[in-house]
Amino acid sequence: MPNSVLTPQASDFPQWYQDILNKAELADNGPVRGTMVIRPYGYSLWEHVQAEIDARIKAAGAQNVYLPLFIPESYLRKEAEHVKGFSPELAVVTHAGGKQLEEPVVVRPTSETLFGEVMANWIQSYRDLPLLLNQWANVVRWELRPRMFLRTTEFLWQEGHTAHATQEDAAQYARKILHEVYQDFFNNVLALPVLIGRKTRKERFAGAANTMACEGMMRDGKALQMATSHELGQTFAKAFNIDFTDVAGKVQLAWTTSWGSSTRILGGLIMAHGDDNGLRIPPRLAPIQVVVLVVRDEQGVGDRARALISEMKAAGIRTQLDTDVSSSFGRRATNWELKGIPIRIELGPRDLAAGNATVVRRDTAAKSAIPLQGVVAAIARMLEEIQANLLAEATATQKKHLTDVKTIDQARDAAQEGFARLPWLVLGEAGEAELAQGGITVRCLQRPDGAISKSEDDPELLAIVAKAY
């Protein structure tokens, strides 16, 4: 079934990515450079990402709040590293209400400063800690080189902000989020394995004491940072006076964290699972898990299809009915494939006569005839198989694009194809700068067993380097 709708990945991956944004009706460019119009199908994917991540954040004990879009410019300046890191990409409002503002207002690029202000107000005693907050919001960073979903000037995300009584508690919580929210979501919902580790000093968040991240491997061999979690030390506590009275009655500075994940995840979803025929959405994430395509509405096919939809709904399966017989069969099949619907059920007179449903898996393209009685249970099982298969495929892709090397030169070569892993002692900050000349960055540092090291001076640390989005 050759499909000329999309540019093949092998011939031009970036063009394939552009094609799929259009053909799967995910997003358009907005009128202002770097902005995007997220279309209904693209937004429904984001809503499912949100729902899954939000549930995990709440399970980790954080509560949602909403803080303002506008931040006084002076707030950013309260933390030197932070303002230095963000000032090049700030959008600043200087005029409003027909007048020049006395103090310019920045459109939030991230909200550490506002949360700092709020936390300082809300925290009095150790009894108020830990304070675990999160917000879903849009942020603006004026990007030099935007790419849809991967790096847009305005994007949607969640940013968690917490304050703790001790450094140890903050460090633990930042790791808990990384594992129980992000890694769990990527593995079990997005069907994508991620490498987790510390960022180097160079790659660290502006103002953080330690940045940790989840790095995914895309099908073209480039890495994508898909979520981050920061230990902010007492940097923001100092800048905003986030202090509390401890059990002994002594005033102490709090330790804060922040952590985020964004619409970039959709870019990762597209590039990690999509193939030459379109998207492949993991069933647990899919807004539509099964589409029932009525081939021809004759001999009661439409009624049987509607009954099948009801049965699946009752079983908790997300479905869509396609009875649009004014479009040809091939066109409709292709469109659902482009959108990556995990399972397509084709129902026509021939199937009904045989008492079967024709069931097509999006991941493998395998087509099978399944007896209509019992089809719902079979579909439910198949959805889990598809979920597992996509994870297995992505795991194989990650493995294929991960090479252990011994020298910086070898790392440079290997990084053309994916992740290259070598001892951090061999690479070092000098080697990091050298590789950066070739567009290769250190994605993360981790222990030989893949764990996150407690210390950045751990002599066993391995550096994972790659070209990245």
Add this chain to the structure above:
RNA sequence: CGGGGCGUGGCCCAGCGGUAGGGCACCUGGUUUGGGACCAGGGGGUCGCAGGUUCGAAUCCUGCCGCCCCGACCA
């Protein structure tokens, strides 16, 4: 912001000095429908924008803007 490529109906592209075309998509009617159907009719573009050259510019020149790729910056 540096280097490269590209801007012509919604999408892909032809035209490259003589006043705008094709395919797909869209609308109407009909026939179809098991992998992007077919016939007939129809609507839609101040050729990215602004100057300039010319009797005449989509076409030549200059500047700007936008998109894509490769860098610097970043989730």
